[in-house]
Amino acid sequence: MTPFAYDRAGSSADAIRLAQATAATHYLGGGTNLVDLMREGVATPDRLVDVTGLSAAIEPTPDGLRIDAAVRNTALASDPRVRRDYPLLARAIVAGASAQIRNMATVGGNLLQRTRCAYFYDDAAACNKRVPGAGCDAVDGFNRIHAILGASPACVATHPSDMAVAMAALNAVVTIDGPDGSRDVPLTDFHRLPGGTPEIETVLARGELITAVTLPPLGFGARSTYRKVRDRASYAFALVSVAAAVDVQGGTVADVRLALGGVAHKPWRAFAAEAALRGQPATAASFRAAAEAELADAVPLRDNGFKIELAKRTIVAVLEELTGEAA
Amino acid sequence: MHFTINGRGVDADFDLRTSLLDLLRDHLGLTGSKKGCNQGACGACTVLVDGERINACLALAVQYDGRSITTVEGLADATGLSPLQAAFVEHDGFQCGYCTPGQLCSAMGMIDEVRRGVPSVVAADMADGDIVLDHDELRERMSGNLCRCGAYNGIVNAIADTFAAETHSKEPA
Amino acid sequence: MSVIAEAAKKAQGAVQAVMKTAIANAPDGWIPGGVPDPLIRAKHGLVGTPVSRIDGPLKVKGAARFAAEFPLDGMVYAALAHATIPLGRIATLDTSAAEAVPGVVLVMTYKNAPKMAPPPLFMSNPKAVSGDNLPIFQDADIHWNGQPYAVALAETQEAADHATTLIEVTYDELPARTRFAEAKTNTYPGTFQGEPLLVEIGDAEAALAAAPHKVDVTYTTPRHNHNPIELHAATVRWNGDDLIVHDATQAVTHTAWSLAQIFGLKEEQVHVTSPYVGGGFGSKTLWQHQTLAAAASKVSGRPVRIVLSREGVFRGVGGRTLTEQRVAIGAQADGAFDAIVHTGTIGMTSHNNLPEPFIVATKTAYAAKTFHLDVEVAEMDMVANTFMRAPGEAVGTFALECAVDELAHDMGIDPIALRERNEPEQDPTAGTPFSSRNIVAAYRAGAERFGWDKRQAPGTRREGEWLIGMGCATGTYPYYRMPGGAARLTLTRDARVTVAIAAHEMGMGTSTAHSAVVADRFGLPLDAVTFDYADSKLPGVVLAGGSQQTASIGAAVIAAHRALVTELLKLAGNDSPLAGLKADEVAGYDGGLCKLDEPGRYESYASILGRANRDEVTVEAEAPPPLETQHWSMHSYSAIFVEAAVNAITGETRIRRVLGSFDCGTILNPKTASSQFRGGMIMGLGMALMEEAQFDERSGRIVNPSLAEYHVPVHMDVPAIDIIWTDIPDPHAPMGAHGVGEIGITGVAAAIANAVFNATGKRVRDLPITLDKLL
Known part of the structure; x- marks a missing residue:
């Protein structure tokens, strides 16, 4: 160090x-x-x-539930309002890491977690994210945990956060303070795809600080969940995760929120699947069609092709679980 | 900098890069807290800070200036063993004993979390504040502490035995 | 291998063969264990009772002191720099920036390291214990990706760590053998324990071809790492020309001797202690870090503490190598085996000698008319692979026991029935009688308790998303006892006994179990026994490996106890009720000695020593050579039962229930032995479902050198594990007991794979069984 x-x-x-x-x-x-x-x-x-040491409050505001960036993960997951109105977020947080780490980790820091790509961590390996222009050893190496969506030849890493996936589904808004003032950025726009500059992972400019994340109200948020698929029963990063909330009216999907983790350089909001689902009957066939739509552009690497089918199946299973009573 | 460690005030001066774990082990001679990975992946370094369990290896000591820290050395008075420590011996909740201090501190922190209604991922309903500290809840909540000797069954039994009366929680805090 | 070396090896082999035959044919009475240990008959002692660990209170208080926890005055901290190429030479090396870091005391490389002899390779000498025999810091050569090439010493760990990142190095790289597919095009037969890993009985291929029923399949297992939670560490200092090492080792005496060879010292000039070891599993032997710490201490004149980083453990300490195994079994319609073929290839370096001997279990598992067993070595450039819990058996039983399950399924026979059908009456390849083999009884007890009769056809049991299946497999591990066991016993007039033996406590419960054994032998309570161990100055060459420590300590204590009793009887003289009795006619009882069949003839130790005007009696004795292992076929066995659930949607496997039914002779301490069994089984669970050291074949570098990315089981992965045992003593083993450290891991991966098949109808023959293989 x-x-x-x-x-x-x-x-x-x-x-x-x-x-x-x-x-x-x-x-x-x-x-x-x-x-x-x-x-x-x-x-x-x-x-x-x-x-x-900055403010660590969770407070309702006209725009939704405002969570200060210094709030610890455990505190956020334990908050009764979060558990009642955004259970997918509480579940995503407690699906991540260990209790010890959740007691330490802050909301702001969680969003800024860096990838678990082994080549990013190894200074003997080529990594464009660590050393721009150095190349990428992951593209032809061990890439079982790597991205199937939105990757580039320069970088196939994934974002490891669970919390951020739920927040992406919730249309969370990130408040950023900086030398030039304050601004709000939708969480879905906060993280970047790698493109040719994988070293730039977010829209944060130098010196900018995340100060809060606001969760807008979501009427059907109570019918939501987070499912994480991983290589051991606990304390492992997601191979694929799905955050979802769904509103079914009379057997039809009135509205839906869907985001994927473990598949891309950022928490992956499944806009295509959501569009394919709205107005459709809440059936396994619609869920599968939506999943197919979302994964249509997925590109497998040497070791991670399984994630495409795994993501589709997990999307379907989560939607079936959430609509089981309603359908 | 000043810390309260196992109830005693301690002044310390150290390289800013020093982790809380290295402060305890190398500077203060409190070697009960263990280093197994130095990256928050094994839990052997678990200590309680103001009652909350954390990985001391990921904690820069300077961040914890002024805080109250409990290590395995502070779980019982000098004369004996705490009920949980005694249960670990009785249930053979360890073999080599290296992960044991972390497991013990983690279990103490876990019980406090249960009392406070902190949910775990095995809960069927996140909105439901009741916690029944059953086998799944206990194992999930302890999963941040690896034991390569594989004493997991004994650890779980020791914790369950010690905190049998604590298996229910009230509404979420 | 040169022609001369080959001839010498053949000649050695011939001598060994003659000796082996002679030992096999000798009368039982001439062999250690020929007369059963009298302790086997004792039914009311501490042996067999669940005594809690005597070091338990220390461990739960965090007061047990491990290798990195000995503070020394003036001590400096060490950190290592590791090479990033698989083969070649250091071209340029600049340590000036590292040396300029405030607090740095020394940066040592091959340029300024002292002269040191190469470390003695494990098994090259009875006390050799190094994982490889490459010279350490004597030249610019790089032999594997991750090899240490510099050590920094500093006043703080932070400064030492930082200094290593400032060393500038360039390499001249050579083409390396890092791809298994290429390496295995050029193999040679492996040798283990002085014998070729080759068994040919009859024409197995022809018998296989002719058999009406057969399986012929290939299984693969990846590299594994031991990953004890305690990082490898040592605290060292020089006292003049004497070297003192607080090590984390499973071989104190071996380490002292080996370090003496490296530094050109007399054995007694090196003192190694290791009172507590935070897990070893085969990894806590001699790797470069102890030598580097000692060398850097010598150069700097400062005591040194070295603690490897977790990555450093992966880089510098070898693990279990990869295997590719073919198992083919030919059977008659009634299930009788005509042929067993178990052949394949493992990766190994040219600077070590552990060709992962995956055929060892197969040599004694089943009767068959013909055998062809063969382990071929493919040399690779990598960190030296080494012994890891049940080397050979852990991965070998995976292949063999899956193949038996596959054949049983194909033939429509219950897999337990197929195993019973092929139960051998004597060792099927060595021809020697079994000393004690009750695997059928273990299976029957296990099957009944587990509810094996509830097992359904593959893919037919489902609960919600989960497919449920049951599987079973046989585990087995040899009884070993290595030469060199010795112990010192000291009995004092107040009826206390101290055992001194250079044995080890890595969590096996050694001190607890053997204190109980000694207490029983002497007829004393547990708290009258002190067990001194883990110090190279103590008697005995007692490796904590090969599950042999129990037998080694047991045999040494028997010898010392006999000598001590002989001495006591001499002291007792003619005025004692014991007058005229010989050592074999008396036993320890109630704080003294009595005649075995006439307990009334008794005198207390206090009385004997008091009359002789002695405060204490001390004897030291050596265990006899371990000829019993060549006279009988001696093994531990287990029947492992698993209920697995596989998620039909995601392919995730969760183990719901496990039962291990063991046949390991007398269980000395049910509490600590159960922990050994469970611990081994949990490591087997990890091997089955998640463990793999990912070796990048482009670079020869392990890419997941961390506990975050190398998955071992966590609490949530581990279900309740039921343990039962036959408790039938082996009449030819000390105390009737076998070691129980390694048997637990064997058979587990196969039982899980077989349960996964029963759940899903899918055979996964490539470990680990990750969800992608089940989608």
Whole structure:
């Protein structure tokens, strides 16, 4: 780990001011990913601005439930409003990592988790995300956990967050403060696809800080869930995950929210599947057709072709589970 | 910097890169907390900070300035074993003993989470605040602590035995 | 291999063959274990009772001190830099930036390391214990991707770690053998324990071809890593020319001797202790880190602590190698086996000698008219593969026991019935009698308790999304006892006994189980026994490996106890009720000795020693050579039953129930032995469903060197595990007992694969059984 300076911010304005000091300043949340990346030499900040002391409230606002970025994962998953109105989010969080990590990790940090691609972590490997222009050892290497949607020749990594997948389904809005003021970005636009610049993972500009995530009201949010498919029964990253909420009226899908994890460089909002489902009968056949529509452009790599069928099946199973009573 | 460790005030001065785990082990001689991966993947370093379980290996010590930390050395008074420690011995909830301090601290943190109504993924309904600490709940909640000797059955039995009376929770906090 | 070496090997083989025949044919009485251990008859002692671990309170308090927890004055911390090419030479090396890091005391590479002899390769000498025999830091050569090439010492771990990242190195790379498909085009027969891994009895291929029923299939298993949770570590210092090492090792005496060879010292100049080991499973032997710490300590003049990172363990400590195994079985209509073919190829480096001996279990598993068993070695450039829990048997039983299940299914025979049909009366390939083999009884007890009769046809049982199936398999592991066992017993006038033996405690319950054994032998309570172990200064060469430690300690203690009793009888003299008795005629009882068949003839230890005016008696004795293993066919057995659930949608497999029915002789301590069984079975579960060290064949580099990406079972993966045993003593083993450390893992992967087949109708022959293989 390279040496660094450390500051503890008392407010977001304070944090943003402190972060101006050097080009290699990083904000520090729970540290569950950043500290590991620093040890691995993947992240080499020269200054850390600790933002865990900032406001950690969860409060209703006219725009929805506002969650401060410093809220710990456990606190968010335990919040009665979240559990009642957005159960898919509570379930996504507790499906992730371990209880210890959830006690440490913040909402802001969770969104900024970096990929688990083995070649990203290994400084002996070629990785465009770690060293732009270096090449990608994953494209022809072990890529069982890698992306089937939205990847590029430069990068086939996936985003590892569970929480963010549920938030993508919920039309969450990310509030960002920076030297030039504050702005709101839909979570579905917050993370980027890799394209030719996989090192740029979000729309955050230098010095910008996530300060909150707002969950707009979702009338049918209570009928929602998150299903995570993985290589062991707990404490493993998703191979495929599905976040879904569905509103069935008279046997027809009136509205639906669907997002996939483990398949792309970002939490993958399944807009195509949603469009294919709205107004359709809530049947296994419609669910399968919607899943097919979403995965139509999926591209398998050497080891991850199974994810295409797995994602389709999991989408169908989740929708069947949610509509089981309604259908 | 100042910490309260197992109820005692401790002043410490260290390289900013020092993890809470290395602070405990290398600087303060509290070697009960273990290092198994140094990346939050095994749970051997689990300690309680203000009662909450965390991975001390992922915690930069400087972030925890002023906090109260409990390690395995603080789970019982000097004279004996806590009920959970005694149950681990009785149920053979370990073999080599290396993951054991983390399992113990984790279990103490887990019970507190159950009392507070923190949900786990095995709950059928996220909105339901009741928690029955059955075999699945217990195993899921302890899954952040690896045991390569495979003493899982004994660990689970020891925890279940110790906290048999704690299997229900109230409404979510 | 040179012509001369080959001839020498053949000659050695011939001598061994003659000796083997002589031992096999000798009268039982001449062989250790020929007269059953009298302790087998004792029914009311501590042996067989579930005693809690005597070191348990220390461990749950976090007070048991592991290798990296010995603080030394002036100690510095070490960190390693690892090579990133599979084969070649270091071309340029610049350590100046690393040396400039504040707090750095030394950066050692091949350029400034002291002269050291190559480490003695495991099995090249009775005390050799290195995973490979490559010179350490003596030249610029790189032999595997991940080889350490620099060690940094600093006042803090943070500075040492950081320094290693600042070393500038370039390489001249050579073409490396990193692709198994290419490596296996050029193989040679493997040798294990001095014998070729080759058995040919009759013409198995012809018998197979002629058999009316047959299976002929190929199974593959990937690389595995032990991953004990304790990282490999050592704290070392020099005291003049003497080297003191607090190690995490399963071989203290071996390590001391091996380090002495490396540094050109006398054996007694190296002192190795290892009181607590945080899991080993075959990995806690001598790898480069202990030598590097000692060398760097010598150069710097400072005590050194080295703790490998988890990645460092994957890079520098070998694991189990990959295998590709063909199993073909030919059978008559009644199920009788005409032919067993078990052949295949494993990957191995040219600088070690463990050709994962996957045929060992097959040599004794079933009767058959013909056999062809063969392990071929494909050399690869990688970290030296090594012993991992049940080397050979863990992966070999996967292939064999799946094949038996496949044949049973094809023939419409219950797989247990097919196994019983082929139960051998004597060792089917060695011809020696079994010392104790009760596998049929184990199967029957297990099947009844598990509810095997409820098993349905493949793919026919479903609960919601889950397909449910049952499977079973046989596990087996040899009884080993290595030469060199020795123990010192000290009996004091206050009727306390101290056992001193250079044995190990990695969680097996060694100190607890053997304290109970010694207490019973002496007729003393448990708290009268002190068990001193894990120190190279103590007697005995006792490897905690091969599940042989129990037998090794047992035989050494028997010898020492006999000598001590002889001494006591001498001291007792003619005024004792014991006058005139010989050691074999008395037993320890109630704090003294009594005549075996006449308990009234008794004198207490206090009385004997008091009359002789002695405070204590000390004896040291060596165990006899382990000839019993060549006179009898000695093995542990298990019948493993599994109920698996496979998700019909996602392919996820969850194990719902496991039962292990074991036949391992006397169970010394039901509590700790059960933990050994369960622990092995859980490692087998991991092997079946999730474990794989992913080896990138382009670079020869392991790409998942972490516990986040190398999956081992977590709490949620592990169901309740039922354990039963036959408890039939092996009359020819000390205490009637077999080691129980490795048998647990064997058979489990096959039982799971067979259960998955029963659930789904799909055979997965390539481990691990991940969900993509079941979609």
